[in-house]
């Protein structure tokens with residue numbers, strides 16, 4: 001799949017933003033007043049910034065409101081509802097913390113649950129697609145959720161939680177890669193099932209047109225896959241190893257900032273791979289994967 | 290509404306004969322011609338006469354080579370457009386309700402004025418039957434020529450999809466695949482019609498008919514003729530020898 005910059009930015013930033021909101025909702029850290037204000041502004045910048053980035057890949061962003069109508073079947077529509085509800089609930093909760101110095105914990109818990117739900121709906125947009133076997137797995141929501149929790153803990157300064165969560169995220173990430181590498185073969189979709197042609201090996205002889213097309217650009221993106229192994233190592237180092245080492249060393253603001261920035265960069269590399277490595281079965285019609 | 294109907298009154302669709310298709314791409318052209326000036330936004334081209342031409346098509350013809358273990362390779366031309374699936378994953382993922390499946394005839398359509406161009410339906414379709422138009426930013430797909438098949442302003446023989454009307458080889462058939470007695474259903478039965486990617490669970494309405502077994506060279510009767518001579522004789526032989534004698538010739 002084509003790793004569109006807008007979608008990588010969106011899933012990375014809003015994943016982190018909603019991750020921070022999860023922890024803030026639970027009162028970890030139990031901040032009020034100005035400090036709470038700074039935390040909430042950061043979380044909203046990330047979450048809303050990500051949502052705005054995602055609007056850039058729409059053909060008609062001005063019709064965006066229509067996307068709230070089909071929540072009965074569409075995970076994308078559910079994501080819209082979940083994110084807006086979360087942002088409203090957390091805004092009320094945050095206002096209590098910032099302006100009234102009071103923590104309405106029930107509302108906070110509700111907001112945390114909704115934040116988790118938002119990340120879940122984002123991951124389900126990809127997970128539901130049977131046409132992309134690498135994504136069609138329970139490990140996809142697991143990966144999105146644990147990364148969001150770990151990144152949120154990191155931003156919220158919850159070192160005690162962040163270290164084990166980061167390590168756990170690394171394990172799920174590796175599992176997602178290992179399962180993903182065999183997913184297309186295991187899906188049972190092959191050139192033979194795609195064409196239904198029996199009686200011999202099927203080879204793509206001529207594509208429909210001499211030039212590329214939307215399908216190839218969007219779904220048969222193979223550029224850079226040859227760097228996948230190296231990028232996986234880089235992603236793990238930046239996303240997990242560097243932040244964990246920074247957190248284990250004696251605390252300093254510089255190290256904490258390094259941990260966050262490194263994690264952010266690592267998640268972006270991981271997201272790039274998430275798209276670039278994902279094989280859409282339509283590639284089989286073009287003799288590619 | 291992106292909830293799929295549990296049952297449609299009819300299941301209108303295409304039957305494509307891979308034995309008969311000659312790969313002329315006439316259906317591709319007639320599809321583009323009809324659909325660029327009728328239902329919805331035109332099918333745009335980007336730099337059609339430039340170095341890197343590209344454009345929106347609702348129907349594309351692939352060609353495959355099937356290589357049996359023994360015997361000669363066989364070329365199969367393979368037209369592909371929306372299969373109007375019963376369990377259409379492209380419909381349920383749509384956040385806006387722009388994509389829908391009609392109860393009356395099972396046709397899967399996009400209401401372009403509701404489409405936000407998110408592209409998710411194109412991701413969900415395993416067949417590559419949907420293309421986001423680069424100029425209009427809305428999703429385009431085969432409508433089964435919904436503006437022809439019920440169009441009383443057209444002569445009756447034209448009330449079929451443009452691709453079916455055009456195909457010079459008669460490789461494309463249109464009808465109700467939900468009716469077991471229709472011509473298309475009987476054709477599918479008789480020729481062993483099959484689904485594309487059945488394991489994807491989309492339950493396509495369109496069916497494909499397999500290529501018939503071909504004659505084998507050794508069964509064809511005539512053996513290759515034995516060569517009469519290795520050396521050219523007569524005038525050509527003289528010319529050959531004469532040229533060899535010229536400077537620079539073979540000695």
Ligand code: SF4
Pocket residue numbers: 370371372373374377378379380397413414415416417418419430491
């Ligand atoms: S072929 Fe693709 S676009 Fe057409 S109904 Fe099936 S899934 Fe949808």
Ligand code: SF4
Pocket residue numbers: 382383384385386387388399403404405406407408409410411427428
């Ligand atoms: S591109 Fe249009 S039709 Fe397709 S899912 Fe998005 S809104 Fe629906």
